[in-house]
Amino acid sequence: xxxxxxxxxxxxxxxxxxxxxxxRRAWAVLLVVAATAATPRLARAADVTDVASAFDEDNxxxxxxxxxxxxxxxxxxxxxxxxxxxxxxxxxAVLRDLTxxxxxxxxxxxxxxxxFQDLMLHVELxxxxxxxxxxxYDQSAGAACRFTPDPMxxxxxxxxxxxxxxxxxxxxxxxxxxxxxxxxxxxxxxxLDDFDTFNFGLTWAPVAQHRDDTKPTWILAFxxxxxxxxxxxxxxARPNANHAVSEGVHRLVARTAISHRWRFVEPYMxxxxxxxxxxxxxxxxxxxxxxxxxxxxQQGGTIFGAELVPFERPKDGHKIFIDVRGRLEGHFAGxxxxxxxxxxxxxxxxxxxxxxxGGTNPACNAALTTNAYQNMPFTGITTIQNYASLGADIGIGxxxxxxxxxxxxxxxxxxxxHDITGEDIGVPSTAGGRVMSAGEYNxxxxxxxxxxxxxxxxxxxxxxxxxxxxxxxx
Numbered sequence: 001x002x003x004x005x006x007x008x009x010x011x012x013x014x015x016x017x018x019x020x021x022x023x024r025r026a027w028a029v030l031l032v033v034a035a036t037a038a039t040p041r042l043a044r045a046a047d048v049t050d051v052a053s054a055f056d057e058d059n060x061x062x063x064x065x066x067x068x069x070x071x072x073x074x075x076x077x078x079x080x081x082x083x084x085x086x087x088x089x090x091x092x093a094v095l096r097d098l099t100x101x102x103x104x105x106x107x108x109x110x111x112x113x114x115x116f117q118d119l120m121l122h123v124e125l126x127x128x129x130x131x132x133x134x135x136x137y138d139q140s141a142g143a144a145c146r147f148t149p150d151p152m153x154x155x156x157x158x159x160x161x162x163x164x165x166x167x168x169x170x171x172x173x174x175x176x177x178x179x180x181x182x183x184x185x186x187x188x189x190x191x192l193d194d195f196d197t198f199n200f201g202l203t204w205a206p207v208a209q210h211r212d213d214t215k216p217t218w219i220l221a222f223x224x225x226x227x228x229x230x231x232x233x234x235x236x237a238r239p240n241a242n243h244a245v246s247e248g249v250h251r252l253v254a255r256t257a258i259s260h261r262w263r264f265v266e267p268y269m270x271x272x273x274x275x276x277x278x279x280x281x282x283x284x285x286x287x288x289x290x291x292x293x294x295x296x297x298q299q300g301g302t303i304f305g306a307e308l309v310p311f312e313r314p315k316d317g318h319k320i321f322i323d324v325r326g327r328l329e330g331h332f333a334g335x336x337x338x339x340x341x342x343x344x345x346x347x348x349x350x351x352x353x354x355x356x357x358g359g360t361n362p363a364c365n366a367a368l369t370t371n372a373y374q375n376m377p378f379t380g381i382t383t384i385q386n387y388a389s390l391g392a393d394i395g396i397g398x399x400x401x402x403x404x405x406x407x408x409x410x411x412x413x414x415x416x417x418h419d420i421t422g423e424d425i426g427v428p429s430t431a432g433g434r435v436m437s438a439g440e441y442n443x444x445x446x447x448x449x450x451x452x453x454x455x456x457x458x459x460x461x462x463x464x465x466x467x468x469x470x471x472x473x474x
Contacts, residue, residue: 045208045209045210045217045266046259046268046306046307047307047323047407048257048259048268048270048303049218049219049259049268051119051204051205051208052064052112052113052122053117053119054113054114054115054117055114055116055117061114063111063112063473063474064111064112064113064471064474065110065111065472065473066110066111066112066471067109067110068107068108068468069105069106069108069467069468070466070467071104071466072102072104072463072464073101073463073464073465074100074101074102074103074104074339074461074463074464075100075461075463075464076100076415076460076461076462077096077097077099077100077138077140077459077460078097078135078138078343079094079096079097079456079457079459080097080162080163080454080455081093081094081095081452081454081456081457082094082095082453082454083453092452094457095162096138096140096156097138097161097162097456098135098138098156098161098163098178098343099135099137099138099139100339100340100458100461101133101135101136102131102132102133102134103130104131104185105128106126106128106129107126107127107129108125108127110122110123111123111124118204118208118211119202120202120203120204121201121202122201122203123199124199125195125198126195127186127194128185128195128196129185129187129194130184130185130186130187130188131183131184132180132182132183133180133181133342135177135179135181135340135343136178137157137158137176138155139155139157139176140155141154141155147159157176158172158173162454163178166349166454167348167349168343168344168347168448169343169347170236179342181234181342182234182239182242182243182342184243184244185243188243189244191230192228192229192230192246193229193230193243193244193245194229194245195228195229195246196227196228196229196245196247197225197226197227197228197229197246197251198225198226199223199224199226200223200226201223201224201253202221203219203220203221204219205217205218205219206218206220209260216258216259217259217260219256219257220255222253222255223252223253223254224250224251224252224253225250226250227249227279227282229244229245230244231247231248231279231281231282231283232248233283233345234341234342234346235345236345236347248278248279248281248282249276249277249278249279249282249296250276250277250279251274251275251276251277252274252275252276252277253272253274253275254272254273255272255273256270256271256272257269257303259307264309264310265306266309267306268304268306269304271300271302272300272303273299273300278296283379283380284296284335284381287371287372287373287442287443290363290426290440290442291443291444292427293333293335293424295334295335296334296335297332297333297334297335297336298334299330300332301327301330302327303325303326304325304326305323305324305325305393307321307322308321309321317399317400317401317402317403319398320396320397320398321396321397321398322394322395322396323393323394323395323396325392326390326391326393327389327391327393328389328390328391329388329391330388331384331386331387331388331389333383333384333385334383334384335381335382336384337380338420338421338456339420340382340420340421340456340458341380343380344382344449345378345379345380346377346380347377349446350377350378351376351377352364352374352377352378352443353365353374354367360447360448360451361441361442361443361445361446362437362441363441364443369437371443372443374443378446382420382421382422382423382449383422384420385418385420385422387416387417387418388415388416389413389414389415390413390414391411391412391413391414392411392412393409393410393412395410396408396409402473403473404471404472404473405471405473406468406469406470407467407469408466408468408469409467409468410466411463412465413463413465414462415458415462415463417457417459417460417461418457418458419455419456420456420457421446421449421455421456422450422455423442423445423446424445425441425450426442426445428440
């Protein structure tokens with residue numbers, strides 16, 4: 001009789017152990033897959049740190065095209081210093097004079113291309129559809145206005161406007177409208193009247209949260225803005241001769257921003273600085289060493305806010321986000337097109353000639369010295385004081401699938417009150433001395449608007465922007 005087979009149960013037990021281990025491995029794989037599906041790859045970063053990419057395993061190439069539109073309304077007061085109100089006056093008074101209003105519509109075309117991983121090239125062309133400024137007597141009190149000869153007038157008309165008194169706009173106009181600036185942009189001009197700058201630049205994210213979710217997304221950007229448009233100017237003898245919008249200034253803009261996504265919120269902060277370089281044919285001229293400020297204003301600022309994401313389906317590419325931000329900007333003293341530049345441009349009392357300036361600015365007398373401003377009309381370019389701007393924006397955006405994105409926003413900006421005239425009288429040739437000779441006087445100085453007690457100031461200046469854009473991406 002043969003012996004019983006004793007290996008069967010042992011083999012069954014070994015097979016069971018192997019089967020159990022295989023099942024545990026299978027469940028582990030399933031759990032990993034499930035966890036991966038439950039926590040999909042992070043969506044695109046906030047707008048301020050979003051970068052087109054290329055040469056990724058799951059995204060070999062990014063290209064985007066965006067069309068944007070901005071409607072802008074700017075409103076404020078133009079005030080004037082005044083001395084001699086009474087014999088007891090101890091301080092310079094600042095009185096109401098005019099109100100200011102500007103409307104502007106800009107269409108923007110932009111393309112973004114990924115060059116390498118988190119490295120993007122962009123090009124952008126803003127097209128100015130229309131722009132116009134208008135000035136009226138300050139009659140903010142409405143039906144309660146009191147006018148001269150009332151001993152306490154609180155509204156302005158032709159009888160008590162210092163701009164009319166000094167002949168800056170000529171004969172007093174009828175009604176409340178004082179001056180209407182030239183219509184500018186594509187609606188009135190053509191060709192290069194429609195453009196200010198052509199912009200391009202590089203943006204790089206050395207750290208990106210979508211690659212390492214323990215880190216934020218941090219970008220560095222540099223954007224040259226090349227002035228390509230006709231130079232903006234105004235001639236009272238030919239008010240319809242110039243419809244251009246360009247200040248004739250190239251701008252170099254550096255920017256950095258950082259953001260980090262936590263579930264339904266992505267806070268961010270950005271810093272930027274703009275350095276201007278005037279074109280040789282611009283109205284920013286160097287009239288010699290007697291002019292202490294020659295260059296356009298530099299600017300810098302910060303943006304801080306957060307994107308709120310109430311709805312998102314990363315797998316399908318769907319997303320709704322709300323963008324809330326604040327802004328702080330610094331504008332540093334320099335030359336510029338102020339809110340009153342068209343009001344001043346080619347004004348007869350501001351011409352640089354011996355007959356007009358008389359003894360107030362010998363630099364305008366060709367018999368005493370020589371410079372490029374002599375016998376020329378006033379350009380309207382003035383020296384503008386340092387000031388800050390505060391802003392707040394709110395927007396809502398929608399990502400529709402993988403290839404379309406839309407956003408609309410409302411933006412508000414308030415400018416700090418600041419002087420828009422106040423050119424230095426000149427620079428003495430001897431340190432610590434006084435300006436005496438014609439060559440030491442500043443050719444851009446006009447006592448009518450730059451002398452203490454006659455300077456112009458803007459106040460309560462608010463800007464409202466409505467922005468909408470759409471983007472397709474591949």
